[in-house]
Every structure is written in C-alpha cells, then in structure tokens.
Amino acid sequence: MSAHIINGKKIAELVRAEWKLRAEKLAQLSTKPGLAVIIIGNNAASGIYVKNKVKACSEVGIYSEVHSFPENALQDEVLNCIQALNKNPNIHGILVQLPLPPQFENNRVITSIAVEKDVDGFHFYNVGALVTGNVVFPPCTPYGVMVMLERNHIPVEGQHAVVVGRSNIVGKPMALMLLEKGATVTICTSKTRDLPQFTKKADILVVATGKPHMITAEMVKPGAVVIDVGINRLPDGKLCGDVDYDTVKEVAGYITPVPGGVGPMTITMLLCNTILAAERAQARTDR
Ligand code: GUN
Numbered sequence: 001m002s003a004h005i006i007n008g009k010k011i012a013e014l015v016r017a018e019w020k021l022r023a024e025k026l027a028q029l030s031t032k033p034g035l036a037v038i039i040i041g042n043n044a045a046s047g048i049y050v051k052n053k054v055k056a057c058s059e060v061g062i063y064s065e066v067h068s069f070p071e072n073a074l075q076d077e078v079l080n081c082i083q084a085l086n087k088n089p090n091i092h093g094i095l096v097q098l099p100l101p102p103q104f105e106n107n108r109v110i111t112s113i114a115v116e117k118d119v120d121g122f123h124f125y126n127v128g129a130l131v132t133g134n135v136v137f138p139p140c141t142p143y144g145v146m147v148m149l150e151r152n153h154i155p156v157e158g159q160h161a162v163v164v165g166r167s168n169i170v171g172k173p174m175a176l177m178l179l180e181k182g183a184t185v186t187i188c189t190s191k192t193r194d195l196p197q198f199t200k201k202a203d204i205l206v207v208a209t210g211k212p213h214m215i216t217a218e219m220v221k222p223g224a225v226v227i228d229v230g231i232n233r234l235p236d237g238k239l240c241g242d243v244d245y246d247t248v249k250e251v252a253g254y255i256t257p258v259p260g261g262v263g264p265m266t267i268t269m270l271l272c273n274t275i276l277a278a279e280r281a282q283a284r285t286d287r
Contacts, residue, residue, distance in 0.1 A: 003226070003250075024061060032063050033062045035094075037067070038078060040100055043097075053270060062275065075104050096110065121136065130173060135177075137273045138177065156183050158182060161205075162198050163188070171187065199219040208229035211232075215248060224253060
C-alpha cells in the first residue's frame, strides 16, 4: 500500500494563517513584527531562499529588510551591521543566511546576534536552552518537522526515531526535539557503518544528508514515517530529496515529498519565530 503523503505546503498555509492573526493583533498594539536578513556573497541557493523568506514575510504582515554584502566583505562590516540591528526596535528577528564565505568565522557572527532576536535559534545560548529543554527559538527546519508530525497526529513518545545527518541546522536540533517529546533517538550520518541496520529500526526516519536518493525502500521499515529534509538539484534541473521517493512511498506509512514537504514548513517556522520575538518585545514594553 502506498504511504500517506504529508502535504507540507498545506500545513504551512494553515500555520501561516494562524500566525498572521497574531501578527495583526500585534500591529494593533503598534508593534509590526520585523525581520532583518543578512546575505553575504553570491551563493545562488541562498539568494533564492532569501527571496522566498522576504516574500513570505509580506504575506503574513511582517516587515522585512535585506542587508546584502559582497563575497569579499569584511567580517567587521557584517558585525557592525548586526550590532545596529540588535539595537533597532523595529527589528525583532535577525537571520544571517548560511553558508558564509570562507573568511568568516561562523560562530563569531552567529553569537553576535542578540539572543532575543536569534530567530534561527543558532546562538550558543539558544542551543543550550534547547539541550536543557527550555527552548527559546526552536530551529526552523526541525520545528517544521515537529509541527508536521503533530498536525498528522503522529505519536512521538516511545517511538524509535532515527535521524540521518548531524548538522547544527537540522540533524542535531532534530534529534533533541524528538528526544524532548519522548522518542528514543539514534543519530546516524551518511558514513555510518551498515546504515540500513539502523534505518530499518526506525518508526520515524528523518533524513538530512544532502545525498540524493540515498535512502532506498530496503532501508525502511514497513509503515514507518519518513521525513525527507534534503533538497538536491539533479543534473536535469529537477529537485529531489535524500529519499528515493518513488520506491520508499510503497513501503512507508507516511512520507514527505520534495518539493512540497519540509521546505515550505522551514520558512513558515521562521515567520512564527519572528512573530514570537515581536510578541515578547511587546510584552517587555508592557511591563
Ligand atoms: N542555510 C540553510 N538553512 C538555513 C537556515 O535555516 N538558516 C540560515 N540562517 N541559513 C540557512
């Protein structure tokens, strides 16, 4: 039997409509949520992501501004820009699009963002908050996955979740969020010895490796929930995930497509985090 397809686009639309109301409520209190996006260099994919983020902001009533720097920009120029945004009361969220050009120290840049405006949740403080179960801003992609599970009434507690990928953006926070909800979590990488031995045990399998079609039907337990975080461009220009969708959908119980699965959720959760940051800023002025 073919898997139930988790429609990320549809869930994203529902979530956005709910949060748009929250943004409207804030606007009535004279706080229009504001997001600043910093982009450095000419990475084509980053350019597209940033354009999509800005468009999504305007759809839910978030003010946004983009600060673009050339590939050879100096780190200090960017740090100065972040300092100014940290102090700007009209900006509630700051996002530095990754990856950065090689002359940049990722950690230095990320930790210069004010923790209360770190809507990506990448600052060490916010990572520590997540580890200790006191999440401030859940990182957008794993947050989107958790919402997809919840909206499909997929239980997490007691389930065996296997995460393939160990990035700071997806794999590690994903594992922590599943753990926090009571899953038994195994973290693998694309280099794990005998990877199928682990993936075949997964009730929930989340894949974020950036390797097209690496998860095949033989690697999946019948009925499993398969979440594909990968977005890869094939030589023919088509997009595909890290999961071999056509064969895995015949084995899995639930599956996310690419495109139209996790991608729309990531941007949506960024909007939610920005509105949340603005609500917190508004609450601070009320005190
Ligand atoms: N690059 C790829 N994914 C992300 C993300 O979620 N946030 C940022 N800032 N950069 C990214």
